[in-house]
Amino acid sequence: MPEREKTNILIVDDKAKNIFALEEVLAGAGRNFIRAINGKEALKIVLNEEIDLIILDVQMPGMDGFEVAQILKSHKRTREIPIIFASAERKEHQSMMKGFEEGAVDYLYKPLDPAITEAKVSVLLQLHLQKKELVKKNLILEKHSLLINNSADLICIINVRTLQFEEANQAVNSMLGYTIEEFRNTSILSYLDAEGRLTVENLSQSDKEKFSFETRVYCKDGSARWLNWNVVSKDGLWFANSRDITDKKAADQEISQLNAELKENITQLEATNNELESFSYSVSHDLRAPLRSINAYARIILDDHYDGLDEELRRLFDIIQRNANKMGVLIDDLLRFSRLGRRKLEKVPVDLVELTQRALKDLTEHNKSEADIQIGTLPSAEGDPALLYQVLLNLLSNAIKYSAKRPAPKITIGALENENELIYYVKDNGTGFNMDYVHRLFSVFQRLHNGNEFEGTGVGLAIVQRIIAKHGGRVWAEGEPDKGATFFFSLPRPATEKIQHNYGNP
């Protein structure tokens, strides 16, 4: 409610000259006069206006002053308005006043003495205004107390000297299970564990004005909750707000436990990785030596004793030698594959056209290819050039290999783009494959063709897959038996540049 600057005084009298006379006597700063010439009008005004004092003529035609006052006193909203009766009949008031002992009511005798009138009015007005102020303050207090008691946090006042709770809100009950009465005048120390007691005792010796701390607090049922106390210290009292952080503590503990487990897992992984590394190292060194011997001595027998061997023995030694060689190639491929896992990516801008040309040159230098090879426009990417070269080398070598037996082998290298990635493809019109087995294409040692038809160990595409995955891209393939195959790989679009190109479909 906005503050009114003036106090409203209602003067009720059936004679206008009486009203004027009163107004003259009471005129003063901050006073506003409202007039009513009968009881009905007076009640109407009181209902609509905020009235601070009523001077009520007792003898009025129709409803007299006492009747008006009775109505006012019987309504809650108007009960507190002070009333001064004005009457010419001095004797009658004693009996009539009976109903008005409570509340601010006074009596003036006509003819009015200006000094007494002013004195009574100002006293009653002052009393009324003070009472109003009190009611307002009470309302505020009531609101605050509602707020405080409604809080889920424990709000309390602690005496620093005795460390006893002087006040606490309802949260002591909802949070800890005690009643406010049980809690009041007990020491905070009695609810804490040893560590918490030490914390609080130390803080009570300090002269910090504002601080916070965490303690475990024991509930009435014997369980404990973690509270975070935020304290303002003033005049030997702590004004504390304590939040229940039990759940957060539990979550924190869970997180640190998870972290510890994670750390342990990493350590284990590192150990496994080291084991794998030394395993592959042993494979590299120790497995090749016996193979070399098998191969070499089979060869030496063939070379040095060729004449002494019949056709069948020569064939058998040849098989031994060939298989030892094959095993050597398998080991080399496997090692190459396993090394990829350990290798760190060194990303730089890469010109895919240049890489493709280089790979093609290296592939066709010793084995001339009959294929018609077309390189489309390829956007530059970001990646490890040596590894991407390996990807192109493997895909192109496959394309050449699997299309070599066609009458007119054709290989196309091209690119597509979408919002997030650059997509490259190598398309051939070779043997193709059945899409039913597409999921096996990129696994190690998985082959869709048999070794008599096409040579290979089945590691090439697995390497492609691994390299592209390390770059954050994807690989996939489309094919049809005897129609050809298209191998796609994508790379994340470089963050730094936007490339505007249009690329055709494969």
Place this chain on the structure above:
Amino acid sequence: METRKIDILLVEDNPDDADLTIRALKKNGLASSIIHLQDGEEALDFIFCKGVYSDRVFEEMPKLLILDLKMPKVDGIEVLRQVKSDSRTRAMPVVLFTSSSEERDITKSYQSGVNSYIVKPVEFESFVKVVSNLGLYWLSLNQIPHR
């Protein structure tokens, strides 16, 4: 112990690999003065005239040291390191001839001053070719300071 002048000191623990290496060298007439030792410790004794080789004339150094990498007791890297850190033996060409194509082995070898790092091929024809090439290169083409 014989102390005749030698061209190649081959340090190799695998007898088959040693046999194959010597065979390959023989095919190219390079095996006339070769000594084969079984491990790194023996190699160091030989090079620095210790133990059973204390009577050897230090100055009669081999023209080429072919080292396997993984050997019992003292490995190839350690032999390499000691040869390259002694001013009297530093000039002797050392070739690491090993099955390992691991990057870290190659790096470590070059950091220790190896002159060549050659991976032994599994396939015999390539093996013979590689051994002949390395023998011819280091013994015929390459020039080292005269002592």
